[in-house]
Amino acid sequence: MTEDDAVDQDLLTIGVFAARARLSAKALRLYDRLGLLTPAHVDEVSGYRYYRADQVERARLVAMLRQLDMPLARIAEVVEADGVRSADRLAAYWTDVEARMAGQRTLVEYLRGRLSGRNSEMYGKFVVETVDVPARVVITELRHTLADELPAWIGASLGRLEEAARECGGITAPPYVAYHSEVSMESDGPAESCVPVADEAAARAWLAGQGRGREFAVRVEPALRLAYTRITKAQVAHPQILAAFEAVEAWMRREGLEYDGPCRxxxxxxxxxxxAEDPVCDVAFPVR
Known part of the structure; x- marks a missing residue:
């Protein structure tokens, strides 16, 4: 097929189509490779790409969605849906963006406080105390997880363990999550969800029924002392919770206390x- 034949059949060369869509030929080749905008015809001999005039609207839509920094997979979901569902998917994406931006905005303010030397002002908002915790049996679930996966995993894993606790004599103390190493967007922990239970023998029988290769465990945690600060539901969100951890660590340094296990x-x-303003969580460090 020659270029003239393509025009006669209401097909546009990539150059003409790119001009109408206000896109570069390079962008159109990328969209083709990613399956977002497939040419109406590709010449088998020359490899020339040809498009229909009615593909211009889709090309412009893809380009505008790219200006929102929308991932290509999400763009595909939007452009393949019908009008209402397409709009709903765009709205859902933008809700995610705004939530992420709100978190980043808070993180910027937190980091500005650190970089400007206002740490003591931030730490002064937290009251740190100590409490002695007796030895207890815990059932646990361990997972390597990045920060963006952590909240969902905490809820799901504690739910699984609390259900299992019914077979282990019941829950004897508040559940907790221990961090054996840093959890961030680059570091995957691991983190360990823990639920204290009443019956060690029943807990070990439950564990035996889970099969090999699972991330569950049973252990007896020795008696320990915790240095902790109590925070609200709003403060649990990242990065506010980082200030709580750092406040407890600063207090430990002032009191001459040493770490005696993973923070939790x-x-x-x-x-x-x-x-949002109700206390829900203690940020704590085992100390000696």
């Missing part, structure tokens, strides 16, 4: 029923 978040309240 102790969840003592009904998360779903709590309001």
């Amino acid at each position: 978040e102790v969840y003592f309240a009904d998360w779903d029923a709590a309001g």
Whole structure:
């Protein structure tokens, strides 16, 4: 097929189509490779790409969605849907963007405080105390996880363990999550969800029924002392919670205390029923 034949059949060369869509030929080749905008015809001999005039609107839509920094997979979902569903998917994406931006905005303010030397002002908002915790049996689930996956995993894993606790004599103390190493967008922990239970023998019988290769465990945690600060549901969100951890560590340094195990978040309240300003969590460090 020659270029003239293509025009006669209402097909546009990539150059003409690119001009109408206000896109570069390079962008159109990328969209083709990614399956977002497939040419109406590709010449088998020359490899020339040809497009229909009615593909211009889709090309412009793809280009505008790219200006929103929308991932290509999400763009495909939007352009393949019908009008209402397409709009809904765009709205859902933008809700995610705004939530991420709100978190980043908070992180910027937190980092500005650190970089400007206002740490003591931030730490002064937290009251740190100590509490002695007796030895107890815990059932646990361990997972390597990045920061963006962590909240969902905490809820799901504690739910699994709390259900299992029914077979282990019941829950004897608030559940907690221990961090054996940093969890961030670059570091994957691991983190360990823990639920204290009443019956060690029943817990080990439950564990035996889980099969090999699972991330569950049973252990007896020795008696320990925790240095902790109590935070609200709003403060649990990243990065506010970082300030709580750092406040406890600063207090430990002033008191001459040493770390005696992995830091943890102790969840003592009904998360779903709590309001943003209700206390729900203790940020704690085992100390000696």
